[in-house]
Amino acid sequence: MIRLFGILAGLGFVVILLYSFTFGAINFIKEPPVKAVEYQFHKHPEKPGFAHEGVFGKFDRGQLQRGLKVYKEVCAACHSMNLVAFRNFEDLGYSEGQVKTIAKNWATETPSINPETGEVSSRPSLSSDQIPSPYLNDVQARAANNNALPPDLSLMTKARHDGTNYVYSLLTGYTDPPSDLPEENRPGTGLYYNAYFANLNIAMAPPLNSEGQVTYDDGTKASIDQMAKDVSAFLAWTAEPKMEARKSIGLGVIGFLIVFTFLAYLSYQNIWADLKAQKRKD
Amino acid sequence: MAEPETTETNEGGEIRRRDFINIAAVSFAGVGAGVVALPLLSQMSPSADVLALASVEVDVSSIEVGQAIKTTWRKQPVFIRNLTSAEIAESKAVNIGELRDPATFEDRTLPGKENWLIMLGVCTHLGCIPLGAAQGEIKGEFDGYFCPCHGSHYDAAGRIRKGPAPTNLEVPEFSFVSDTVVKIG
Amino acid sequence: MSFPWAKQYTPENDFMKWMDSRLPLPRMVYNAVGAGYPVPRNLNYFWNFGALAGLALVIQILTGVILAMHYAANVGVAFDSVEHIMRNVNSGWLLRYAHMNGASFFFIVVYIHIFRGLFYSSYKAPREMVWLLGLVIFLLMMATAFMGYVLPWGQMSFWGAKVITGLFSAIPLVGPALQEWLLGGFSPDNATLNRFFSLHFVLPFVIAGVIILHIWALHIPGSSNPTGIEIKGEQDTIPFHPYYTAKDGFGLGIFLIFFCILTFFMPNFLGHPDNYIPANELSTPAHIVPEWYFWPFYAILRAFTFDFLFIPAKLLGVIAMFGSILLLFFLPWLDKSPVRSGHYRPVFRKFFWFGLIPCIILLGYLGGAPAEEPYVMLSQLASAYYFAHFLIILPLISMFEKPIPLPNSITESVTGKPLESAA
Numbered sequence: 001m002i003r004l005f006g007i008l009a010g011l012g013f014v015v016i017l018l019y020s021f022t023f024g025a026i027n028f029i030k031e032p033p034v035k036a037v038e039y040q041f042h043k044h045p046e047k048p049g050f051a052h053e054g055v056f057g058k059f060d061r062g063q064l065q066r067g068l069k070v071y072k073e074v075c076a077a078c079h080s081m082n083l084v085a086f087r088n089f090e091d092l093g094y095s096e097g098q099v100k101t102i103a104k105n106w107a108t109e110t111p112s113i114n115p116e117t118g119e120v121s122s123r124p125s126l127s128s129d130q131i132p133s134p135y136l137n138d139v140q141a142r143a144a145n146n147n148a149l150p151p152d153l154s155l156m157t158k159a160r161h162d163g164t165n166y167v168y169s170l171l172t173g174y175t176d177p178p179s180d181l182p183e184e185n186r187p188g189t190g191l192y193y194n195a196y197f198a199n200l201n202i203a204m205a206p207p208l209n210s211e212g213q214v215t216y217d218d219g220t221k222a223s224i225d226q227m228a229k230d231v232s233a234f235l236a237w238t239a240e241p242k243m244e245a246r247k248s249i250g251l252g253v254i255g256f257l258i259v260f261t262f263l264a265y266l267s268y269q270n271i272w273a274d275l276k277a278q279k280r281k282d
Numbered sequence: 283m284a285e286p287e288t289t290e291t292n293e294g295g296e297i298r299r300r301d302f303i304n305i306a307a308v309s310f311a312g313v314g315a316g317v318v319a320l321p322l323l324s325q326m327s328p329s330a331d332v333l334a335l336a337s338v339e340v341d342v343s344s345i346e347v348g349q350a351i352k353t354t355w356r357k358q359p360v361f362i363r364n365l366t367s368a369e370i371a372e373s374k375a376v377n378i379g380e381l382r383d384p385a386t387f388e389d390r391t392l393p394g395k396e397n398w399l400i401m402l403g404v405c406t407h408l409g410c411i412p413l414g415a416a417q418g419e420i421k422g423e424f425d426g427y428f429c430p431c432h433g434s435h436y437d438a439a440g441r442i443r444k445g446p447a448p449t450n451l452e453v454p455e456f457s458f459v460s461d462t463v464v465k466i467g
Numbered sequence: 468m469s470f471p472w473a474k475q476y477t478p479e480n481d482f483m484k485w486m487d488s489r490l491p492l493p494r495m496v497y498n499a500v501g502a503g504y505p506v507p508r509n510l511n512y513f514w515n516f517g518a519l520a521g522l523a524l525v526i527q528i529l530t531g532v533i534l535a536m537h538y539a540a541n542v543g544v545a546f547d548s549v550e551h552i553m554r555n556v557n558s559g560w561l562l563r564y565a566h567m568n569g570a571s572f573f574f575i576v577v578y579i580h581i582f583r584g585l586f587y588s589s590y591k592a593p594r595e596m597v598w599l600l601g602l603v604i605f606l607l608m609m610a611t612a613f614m615g616y617v618l619p620w621g622q623m624s625f626w627g628a629k630v631i632t633g634l635f636s637a638i639p640l641v642g643p644a645l646q647e648w649l650l651g652g653f654s655p656d657n658a659t660l661n662r663f664f665s666l667h668f669v670l671p672f673v674i675a676g677v678i679i680l681h682i683w684a685l686h687i688p689g690s691s692n693p694t695g696i697e698i699k700g701e702q703d704t705i706p707f708h709p710y711y712t713a714k715d716g717f718g719l720g721i722f723l724i725f726f727c728i729l730t731f732f733m734p735n736f737l738g739h740p741d742n743y744i745p746a747n748e749l750s751t752p753a754h755i756v757p758e759w760y761f762w763p764f765y766a767i768l769r770a771f772t773f774d775f776l777f778i779p780a781k782l783l784g785v786i787a788m789f790g791s792i793l794l795l796f797f798l799p800w801l802d803k804s805p806v807r808s809g810h811y812r813p814v815f816r817k818f819f820w821f822g823l824i825p826c827i828i829l830l831g832y833l834g835g836a837p838a839e840e841p842y843v844m845l846s847q848l849a850s851a852y853y854f855a856h857f858l859i860i861l862p863l864i865s866m867f868e869k870p871i872p873l874p875n876s877i878t879e880s881v882t883g884k885p886l887e888s889a890a
Contacts, residue, residue: 002797002800002801003800003801003803003862006794006797006801006857006858006859006862007858007859007862007863009790009794009854009858010854010855010857010858010859011858011859013787013790013850013851013854013855013858014851014854014855014859016771016775016783017770017771017847017848017850017851017854018847018851019773019775020770020771020772020773020775020780020847021844021847021848021851023773024772024840024843024844024847025844027840028840028841028844033839033840055732082547083547083550083554088554151744154550155550155743155744158735158740158743159740159741159743159744160740161740163740198753239743241554242553242554242560245560246560246561246564246731246734247731247732249561249731250727250728250730250731250732251731253727253731254724254727254728254731257720257723257724257727258724260720261717261720261721261723261724262720264713264716264717264719264720265717265720267713267716267717268713268714268716268717270713271709271710271713272710272713272714275508275705275710
C-alpha cells in the first residue's frame with residue numbers, strides 16, 4: 001500500500017518537473033539567455049602577491065605601517081574602521097607611546113559629551129578607543145558622498161571574494177570604459193568605470209591618483225601600485241588580525257594530530273592483530 | 283570468538299612492545315585533550331578590550347579641600363578625597379602598632395601630594411561600597427568610612443579599625459600627570 | 468541484550484560494587500560502547516562515521532556554549548559581538564572558527580553516515596526505528612544549523628532568515644500568519660534573533676537526547692554489517708571495546724586532521740563573504756545561497772518554476788523540498804527487498820552509484836549556482852530523478868531484482884571459508 005502511494009506521489013513529482021523542464025527547454029531554445037553585460041566586461045582580481053599568503057605567510061610589518069599611512073591619509077577621509085582600536089596598532093610594530101601619538105593626532109576626534117554641560121562634543125582619541133568614524137552617521141555619510149555610502153573597511157577583505165586581491169585590483173583598476181561597452185552600462189555622472197567592481201560603475205572616485213600622494217616614512221617610493229598593495233595588505237590585517245597566531249598554532253596542532261593518528265593506527269593494527277592472524281591461519 | 287593463539291606463542295618482550303603502542307596512543311590523546319582545555323578555559327579571563335581600559339585619567343582641579351568625588355576605574359568605584367590638614371594630622375597621629383593592617387599615612391599617599399587620598403571604594407570584607415565619601419553620609423566611629431553591609435569602620439586614611447574587613451581600603455597605583463590630572467592604574 | 472554470549476560487567480573493586488548496586492552507570496556504558504556490546508567483526512570504515520558524528524556534536528556543544536558566554540543576541544550588537552569574539556576574547560577566533568567549520572563537518576560525517584545506511588539498507592527491519600530516529604536527528608540538525616547561521620546577523624543571516632521563513636508563507640490560508648508568528652514581526656528583527664538564539668542553544672541538547680534513543684534502538688537488534696546478514700553466533704562478533712574503540716580512535720585522528728586543516732588554514736572556505744557585511748534590510752545580496760549542506764534541497768526548491776493545475780509554483784517547491792526529506796521516513800516500507808547490502812544487489816547497486824550519488828552531487832552544485840538557465844533546467848531533471856529513485860525505482864527494483872547469493876555467515880564472508888572450519 002505504501003509502495004503504491006509512493007509510486008503515485010513519485011510519478012506526480014516527476015510529471016510536474018518534466019512539465020516545467022519542457023517549458024523551460026522550449027524557452028531556452030527559442031530565446032537563449034544572453035550573458036549580462038556585467039559578466040562580459042567584469043574582470044577577476046589580479047594577484048600581485050602578498051607576504052601573508054600561504055601556510056607559512058606572515059604579515060610584512062613595514063608594509064602594514066605603510067598601509068596604515070595610506071588608510072590614514074587617503075581612505076579614512078570617507079571610510080570608517082569601526083572594529084579596530086588604536087591599541088591594535090601595537091601589532092603593527094608600534095610602541096605604546098607611538099600608538100598614543102597616532103591616536104591623539106588622528107584627523108577625526110572621538111565623539112564625547114562635555115562633562116560640564118552635557119553637550120555633544122569630541123575629544124582627542126586614547127589608545128583604548130576604536131578608530132572614530134569620519135561621519136556622525138550613515139545619513140551624513142551619504143549626504144557627503146553623492147548618496148553613495150562609503151562602506152566600513154574593517155572586514156572588507158573578508159567581505160569580498162578573494163578580498164585582498166580584490167581591493168588591490170579595484171584601487172588600480174580604474175580605466176576609461178571600453179569602446180564596445182553598451183550605452184546603458186557606461187558610467188553616469190558621479191560614477192567611474194572599474195572592471196573589477198560588481199556592476200562595473202563605482203561611485204568612488206579613483207582614491208589613489210598620483211605618485212607620491214603619501215610620503216612613506218621608510219623612504220619607499222609611493223607609486224600608485226605600491227600604495228594600493230600596501231593598503232590592501234593593511235586591510236587584510238584589519239580583517240583578520242589573528243591570522244599569524246591561527247597559522248602557527250594550526251601547524252603545531254596538525255603536526256600533533258599526524259603523530260597521534262599514526263600511533264592510533266598502530267594501536268588499531270595491534271589490537272586487531274590476533275583477529276587477522278586467526279583469519280590467516282584459517 | 284576463537285582463542286587468539288598468536289600472542290601466547292610470542293615471547294614476553296613482544297607483548298610489552300605492543301602494549302606500549304596502546305599506552306602511547308592513549309597518552310597522546312590525553313595530552314591533546316589537556317591542551318584543548320587551555321583555550322576553553324582562557325577565554326573566560328578578561329578580553330583585550332577590557333584590559334585596555336585598565337587606566338583612567340581624572341581631572342581633580344574642582345575638588346575642594348574636605349570634599350571627595352567618586353569615579354570609576356575598571357568598573358569599580360574610586361574615592362578621590364582632598365583631605366583637610368586636620369584629617370592629615372589625625373591620620374598621622376595614629377599608633378601604627380594598634381592597626382589590624384599596619385600602614386602609615388605616607389604609605390597611602392604620594393609625597394608632596396599628601397592631601398590626595400585615592401582609594402578603591404570597595405570594602406575589603408565582601409565588596410560593598412563603604413559610606414563616607416559623599417557629604418552627609420555616615421562616616422563611622424573613626425570619622426572615615428563605614429560599610430553598612432557588615433559594619434566595617436575605616437578611619438580618614440581608609441585604614442580598617444573595627445569590624446570584619448581584613449585589610450585597609452586598597453590604594454590603586456596612581457600618579458599625577460600634571461598638577462591637576464591624576465592617572466589611576 | 469539479545470546476545471547470550473555478550474560479556475558480563477563485573478565490578479573491579481568494592482567501590483565499583485557499591486556503585487553498581489546503586490547507580491549502574493559504568494555497567495550501562497560497558498554494555499553500550501564497552502566490551503559488553505558484541506559487534507559484527509566485519510564492519511568497514513563507513514561504520515566509523517556514527518561515532519564521528521557524536522564527536523562533532525560534542526565539539527559543537529563545547530564551542531557553542533563558550534561562544535554564548537561572549538555573544539549578544541541583539542540586532543544592534545550581534546554582529547559586533549561576533550567580531551569582539553574574533554578580535555578581543557582570548558582564543559575567541561579559534562573557538563568561533565571551530566564552531567563555524569564544526570557545523571560543516573557535522574554535516575559531512577552525517578551525510579556519509581546516511582549514505583552508508585542507504586547503501587547497506589540499514590533502515591530495513593528490524594532497524595526501522597534506528598533509521599526514523601536518525602532522520603529526526605537530521606531534521607533537528609538542519610533547524611539548528613539554520614538558526615545558528617542567523618546569529619552573526621550578517622547579510623546572509625538576515626536574508627537567509629527571511630527566505631527560509633518565507634517558505635512557510637507558501638502554505639495556503641495560514642501561511643503569511645505563520646511566517647509572522649515565526650519571525651515575531653513582519654521581517655527578521657530582534658524578536659527573531661532572540662528566539663533563534665534560544666532555540667539554537669537548546670536544540671543541540673534535544674539532539675543529544677534523540678541520539679541516546681538512536682543508540683538505544685540500535686542496541687536491540689545490534690549493528691548491521693556490510694554483508695547485511697544477521698549475526699548467527701559468537702564467532703560472528705567481537706566486543707566493541709577494544710576492537711572498535713581502537714578503530715574509532717584512528718578514525719578520530721583522520722577526522723581531526725581534516726577538520727583542523729579547514730579551521731586553521733581555510734576557515735572561511737565554506738562560508739560566504741557576504742556574511743561579513745552587517746545585515747541591511749534595504750539591500751539583498753546578489754546571490755542568496757544557504758550554507759553548502761542545504762544546497763541539494765535548495766536546488767529542489769528552485770526547480771519548481773511553473774504553476775501546475777491549481778497549485779502555485781511556490782507551494783510546489785516547498786512541498787517538494789520538505790517531501791524530499793519526508794519520503795526518507797517511508798524508505799523501510801518502500802524498499803521491500805529481502806537483501807540488505809548493496810553488494811549483493813546488482814541492479815540496486817548500479818542505480819545507487821550511477822543514479823543517486825551523481826544526482827545528489829549535481830543537485831548540490833546547482834543549489835549553489837545562480838538561479839539562471841541552464842541551471843534551473845538541470846535541477847528539474849536532477850530533482851525528477853531524486854523523487855523517481857526513492858519513490859519509483861527503489862520499490863520496483865525490490866520487486867524484480869535477482870540478488871547475488873549471500874554468504875552463509877559473517878565469519879564466512881571474512882575468512883572466505885565455510886562456517887565449520889572457522890569454529
